[in-house]
Amino acid sequence: MSHAVSPLAPTSYPSMPAIEGLRIATAEAGIKYKGRTDLLMMVFDEPAAVAGVFTRSRCPSAPVDHCRRSLKGGLARALVVNSGNANAFTGAKGRATTDATAKAAADALKATPSEIFLASTGVIGEPLDAARFTGLLSGLAQAGTEERWREAADAIMTTDTYPKLSTRTVEIAGVPVTINGIAKGAGMIAPDMATMLSFLATDAPVAPEVLQALLSKAVEPSFNSVTVDSDTSTSDTLLFFATGAAARRGCPVIETAGDARLAAFEAALGEILLDLARQVGRDGEGARKEIQVTVEGAASDAAAKRIALSIANSPLVKTAVAGEDANWGRVVMAVGKSGEEADRDRLAIHFGEVRVAREGARDPDYSEEAASAAMKRDEIAIRVELGLGTGRWTVYGCDLTKAYVEINGDYRS
Numbered sequence: 435m436s437h438a439v440s441p442l443a444p445t446s447y448p449s450m451p452a453i454e455g456l457r458i459a460t461a462e463a464g465i466k467y468k469g470r471t472d473l474l475m476m477v478f479d480e481p482a483a484v485a486g487v488f489t490r491s492r493c494p495s496a497p498v499d500h501c502r503r504s505l506k507g508g509l510a511r512a513l514v515v516n517s518g519n520a521n522a523f524t525g526a527k528g529r530a531t532t533d534a535t536a537k538a539a540a541d542a543l544k545a546t547p548s549e550i551f552l553a554s555t556g557v558i559g560e561p562l563d564a565a566r567f568t569g570l571l572s573g574l575a576q577a578g579t580e581e582r583w584r585e586a587a588d589a590i591m592t593t594d595t596y597p598k599l600s601t602r603t604v605e606i607a608g609v610p611v612t613i614n615g616i617a618k619g620a621g622m623i624a625p626d627m628a629t630m631l632s633f634l635a636t637d638a639p640v641a642p643e644v645l646q647a648l649l650s651k652a653v654e655p656s657f658n659s660v661t662v663d664s665d666t667s668t669s670d671t672l673l674f675f676a677t678g679a680a681a682r683r684g685c686p687v688i689e690t691a692g693d694a695r696l697a698a699f700e701a702a703l704g705e706i707l708l709d710l711a712r713q714v715g716r717d718g719e720g721a722r723k724e725i726q727v728t729v730e731g732a733a734s735d736a737a738a739k740r741i742a743l744s745i746a747n748s749p750l751v752k753t754a755v756a757g758e759d760a761n762w763g764r765v766v767m768a769v770g771k772s773g774e775e776a777d778r779d780r781l782a783i784h785f786g787e788v789r790v791a792r793e794g795a796r797d798p799d800y801s802e803e804a805a806s807a808a809m810k811r812d813e814i815a816i817r818v819e820l821g822l823g824t825g826r827w828t829v830y831g832c833d834l835t836k837a838y839v840e841i842n843g844d845y846r847s
Contacts, residue, residue: 455677457578466518720837732825
């Protein structure tokens with residue numbers, strides 16, 4: 435089933451620079467989709483440093499298990515991704531598929547299976563036949579070129595209506611380095627990890643443990659702060675690779691996370707992750723509006739985040755946004771049910787710049803006309819002031835429309 439491109443899709447896609455030392459190839463393996471690519475292979479000419487963050491689901495997919503094991507080595511020679519089948523809840527067959535895929539890719543590159551990283555996305559519970567694509571990997575390993583980032587983003591989509599790409603170029607000690615990122619995701623998206631699949635690469639020479647520290651920190655206000663439907667996937671995988679090729683241009687090797695020369699690089703990583711996370715949220719299945727929920731004045735940042743998630747995940751809040759109804763009562767409900775400290779009589783609630791409630795009651799200056807105008811925008815900002823402390827957090831999500839039910843009602847058919 436195909437879906438119309440989201441009205442929140444970007445009007446243009448960034449021009450993605452090549453990452454030296456990394457080549458990309460895609461193919462049509464026919465796993466589920468016909469007439470489109472569904473297989474991605476990224477090859478690293480030399481072993482690349484790698485870091486990763488994965489789903490906190492207690493029912494992870496076989497590729498997630500494989501990546502967790504491989505991550506201990508800190509080095510990668512290739513990434514293989516398929517769409518159309520998640521290879522999750524597939525038992526011994528699923529493990530055999532990951533083993534066969536890793537071995538086929540490793541043999542093509544004269545590497546070891548622990549240097550191959552895998553990700554699968556799509557239907558849960560359907561066996562994935564490795565024979566459908568392992569024979570393609572040797573050819574892909576040779577066919578890859580540096581510039582195919584858009585093709586890579588296309589190949590990993592499932593119910594996505596548009597590819598998700600982001601890039602930044604900054605300097606480390608005066609030497610330009612680039613970070614590129616792609617992501618896929620439109621449903622079964624909630625934090626811990628809410629990435630579905632996302633892959634980043636840089637030519638900066640950064641040690642694996644430094645990459646991991648940077649990634650783990652940057653994921654909290656980005657992918658771990660986006661939600662479409664409160665459902666955490668079995669397959670969420672975020673991998674960050676560093677080829678180190680910029681060292682040949684004089685870039686120093688970064689071996690400690692506290693290195694001051696990393697400041698611009700760390701900021702760029704945060705920007706890319708937030709950009710990709712918001713693109714995922716804006717492509718939420720059936721979404722017509724982005725919701726940005728900011729909670730201020732909470733007892734702690736953690737409390738603010740939990741309250742913001744309670745609001746962003748509420749079906750009643752999400753449907754009110756879909757109906758362009760400034761129903762602050764639903765926001766009050768979501769604050770109250772969060773389990774976090776709140777004082778009804780201190781609450782203030784804003785839709786956009788319009789304050790609709792304060793001190794536990796409707797704002798005396800409330801204007802239905804102004805509130806309705808704010809709700810007609812593509813981006814709906816909901817801000818809640820608790821008046822209890824200094825905790826603050828922003829969560830990104832989307833509305834809930836009839837199309838979400840239609841998409842998920844026949845997902846396997």
